[in-house]
Amino acid sequence: MDEARPIFQQIAERVENDILSGALSEEGQVPSTNEFAMFYRINPATAGKGVNLLVEQGILYKRRGIGMFVAAGARERITARRRELFVLEYIAPMLAEAASLGIKPDQITQLIENQLSERETR
Structure with a gap:
């Protein structure tokens, strides 16, 4: 993690990098906020803030009851x-x-x- 920038921004950037590299494909499911929290050893609310930032930008979208997915054109x-x-x-x-x-x-x-x-x- 980069101490200079907020963790939620770093989470959002890592998801973006995974999309750019092809590790996460469009319409593919992304890890849950709890999975991000466990993996990076951070508060789930912080992980959620990073994911929500991407939702606001139209990069991710939520399927109710299923999880978060990469939007088409992301x-x-x-x-x-x-x-x-x-x-x-x-x-x-x-x-x-x-x-x-x-x-x-x-x-x-x-x-x-x-x-x-x-x-x-x-």
């Missing part, structure tokens, strides 16, 4: 939201810093391509 919604966050948290600050350093867009592209090439050779 993977696309998660991907779209995370791409928006990626731009806000990484791209925008990077471009602002590049501008302050006088780095031109074509130079940024070249720097990124160089980093990708280095990663491929590792």
Whole structure:
């Protein structure tokens, strides 16, 4: 667990990661809040808060008396939201810093391509 962020947000993110990786499929059942609580050794109310966050976002839905399930289109919604966050948290600050350093867009592209090439050779 990451001490910097609330546990319920971490639970929600782990479920999202499982959806993105395919470990949880659309229309597939997710663990119950009690199962999350036991696995992560947290209060069931905290686990429930994480699950409910995903319900509010349309990522999960409840089948009365059965449990929680991954909503159709959940993977696309998660991907779209995370791409928006990626731009806000990484791209925008990077471009602002590049501008302050006088780095031109074509130079940024070249720097990124160089980093990708280095990663491929590792």
